[in-house]
Amino acid sequence: MKDKRAILNENTNLTAQYHHDVLQDKFRAITDDQKTNRIDFSTRLNPMGSVFQYQNDILDLNDLINKSKGQIGQYPDNRYLELRNAAALFVGKGLTSANIVTGSGICEIIRLVLGCTLEKGDIILTPFPAPPEYARYSMLFGARVIPLPPHELLSAEDDVLSCARVVLLSNPGNPGGRLISRKELRLFAERCAEHRTLLIVDESCIELCDPSQTLAGHIFDNDFIVIVRSIANAFAIPGLKAAYAIVSENLTQFLNNARLPWSIDAFSDVLCTAVLNMEGGVNSGYLKDSRELVQSQRNYLINRIGRIYGFSPQPSDANYLLVDLKDLFMDSGTLVGNLASKGFLIRDCSSFFQAEKQFVRIGLRSQEDNDILLKAIGEVLTETSKEDARERLEVTIESAVAGSAPASRGTCQYYPCHFKGQDCTFCFCPFYACEDERTGGKWITGSSGNKVWSCENCTYIHQSTLSRQILDLLMEDGDTEDNIKKAWDKIIKPLL
Structure with missing residues (x-):
C-alpha cells in the first residue's frame, strides 16, 4: 500500500521540540488564577513603564488613538514610509528610510531574513545559550544550527565562518545580558563579510543598555549585516506590534519585497511612529531616565539576590539578570511555578539551555516591585524548606522503623x-x-x-x-x- 503523504514537511516536524513561550504561557495561566494582581518579571520590557505614562504632555495616547481611527477602514500604506523615516531618525547614524525594513515584531523580521537566505543543509552559527526561536526558525528552512559559547563564536576560525551561511546573535545577549562592544562586533562583522556570511544582530534591548555600541553605522557599504530592533522592549509597549531592521539600501529593496504585506496595523503604525519621533531619539529624556533606572536597579538586585543562598546572579549590562540556581535545592521549573502561584512571573530558561533546569531570567522593575519579588522568593524558600523538611522527617522515621x-x-x-x-x-x-x-x-x-x-x-x-x-x-x-x-x-x- 502506498504511503500517505505527510501533512507537514520534514523541517516543520523538526521544530516540534522548540516552543515559543508555551511554558511561560502555562505559568501566566497559574498567575491568572490568583486573586492578587500579577507582577511580571519574565519579560525584557523597560522597567520605567509605558512611554505613554511617562509624560503625557509629550505623547497624548488619546490623541494618537483618535488619529488612527480614521485609518481603520482602509488598508495601511504598505510602504510604511512615516514609520521607516521615524526609525531612521530615531537611530541616527546617517540612516534614512531606505535603510529600514518594517515588521510586526523581531521574530517576524528574523524569520523573514532567514527565509530569504537559508537553504536546506546550510549552517547557521548561534551563541549558546540563545533564544529558542533562533534554532526553530533556522530549522524550519532546513538549516543546521551549531551553537558555540559567545567567546568561541566571536573568535571563530576563518574556515568555520566560511562554512556558515548565517551568524545570528543578540546584543546585549539573551538571556545573559552581556553587551559586546561595537569595536569587537565591527571587526567580527568585517570578517563575516569577507567570507560572505550574513551577520544578524538582534539589538532588541540596546536602547536600555548602551545605544552607542550599535552596529547601525556600519551597514551602508556592507550587504552582510542585518540589525533588528524592537520597539516593544525599549518603550514597554508589547501590545503594539511593530519592529524594524536596519540594513543596506540594496538589502532593503529585496527584504521589503519579500516581507508580509500590511503586517503592522493602523494603531501600531501611528502610535509607534509617534514614539520613535520623540525629541532626542535614543537620547530622549525617557530613555536617559530609563537607562539610569536600569543601572541602579541592576546593581541593587544583583546585590540583594546574590545574598540569597543558592542564587548566583550573573554579570549583566542589560535590563535583566540571568540567575544560576545550581546550588539551590529546587530546579528552575519548581521555583518559577511556586512564584507563579503567588502571582509573580520570572522566566524559566530551560528552553535556552537545552532543557537544563538550572537558570532563570529576571527582568528589572521598580525598586518597590523588586523588593516585593525578593519577599516572595523568601516566602517560597521558607515554605518549600518546610515541605522538604517534612518529607525528610518521614524518610528518617521510615528508615528507623525499618531498622x-x-x-x-x-x-x-x-x-x-x-x-x-x-x-x-x-x-x-x-x-x-x-x-x-x-x-x-x-x-x-x-x-x-x-x-x-x-x-x-x-x-x-x-x-x-x-x-x-x-x-x-x-x-x-x-x-x-x-x-x-x-x-x-x-x-x-x-x-x-
Whole structure:
C-alpha cells in the first residue's frame, strides 16, 4: 500500500521540540488564577513603564488613538514610509528610510531574513545559550544550527565562518545580558563579510543598555549585516506590534519585497511612529531616565539576590539578570511555578539551555516591585524548606522503623552546622519553627529581606540522647503532627 503523504514537511516536524513561550504561557495561566494582581518579571520590557505614562504632555495616547481611527477602514500604506523615516531618525547614524525594513515584531523580521537566505543543509552559527526561536526558525528552512559559547563564536576560525551561511546573535545577549562592544562586533562583522556570511544582530534591548555600541553605522557599504530592533522592549509597549531592521539600501529593496504585506496595523503604525519621533531619539529624556533606572536597579538586585543562598546572579549590562540556581535545592521549573502561584512571573530558561533546569531570567522593575519579588522568593524558600523538611522527617522515621542506621553526616557538605560530633539523625528539625527563644533560636532578617527563624544557637535536636528519644516518640503509632507535639512537650519543653 502506498504511503500517505505527510501533512507537514520534514523541517516543520523538526521544530516540534522548540516552543515559543508555551511554558511561560502555562505559568501566566497559574498567575491568572490568583486573586492578587500579577507582577511580571519574565519579560525584557523597560522597567520605567509605558512611554505613554511617562509624560503625557509629550505623547497624548488619546490623541494618537483618535488619529488612527480614521485609518481603520482602509488598508495601511504598505510602504510604511512615516514609520521607516521615524526609525531612521530615531537611530541616527546617517540612516534614512531606505535603510529600514518594517515588521510586526523581531521574530517576524528574523524569520523573514532567514527565509530569504537559508537553504536546506546550510549552517547557521548561534551563541549558546540563545533564544529558542533562533534554532526553530533556522530549522524550519532546513538549516543546521551549531551553537558555540559567545567567546568561541566571536573568535571563530576563518574556515568555520566560511562554512556558515548565517551568524545570528543578540546584543546585549539573551538571556545573559552581556553587551559586546561595537569595536569587537565591527571587526567580527568585517570578517563575516569577507567570507560572505550574513551577520544578524538582534539589538532588541540596546536602547536600555548602551545605544552607542550599535552596529547601525556600519551597514551602508556592507550587504552582510542585518540589525533588528524592537520597539516593544525599549518603550514597554508589547501590545503594539511593530519592529524594524536596519540594513543596506540594496538589502532593503529585496527584504521589503519579500516581507508580509500590511503586517503592522493602523494603531501600531501611528502610535509607534509617534514614539520613535520623540525629541532626542535614543537620547530622549525617557530613555536617559530609563537607562539610569536600569543601572541602579541592576546593581541593587544583583546585590540583594546574590545574598540569597543558592542564587548566583550573573554579570549583566542589560535590563535583566540571568540567575544560576545550581546550588539551590529546587530546579528552575519548581521555583518559577511556586512564584507563579503567588502571582509573580520570572522566566524559566530551560528552553535556552537545552532543557537544563538550572537558570532563570529576571527582568528589572521598580525598586518597590523588586523588593516585593525578593519577599516572595523568601516566602517560597521558607515554605518549600518546610515541605522538604517534612518529607525528610518521614524518610528518617521510615528508615528507623525499618531498622536502618540513622542519617550519616559523612557526605553532608554543611557538617558541622552546629557543633563537631553532632548527631545528624535529624537534618531538619521536626519542631521548626518553634518560635521559642528559650531554645536559643531567634528571628533574623534573611537575605531576601524577610524575617526568618534561625536555629543557629539551638543544639537540642543534635544531641545524641535527645535525638534518640525524639525519634522513638515519632515512631509511635498515630498522627505524625500529634507525635511531634508530644515529643516537644515531653522532651524539649522540660529543658527550657
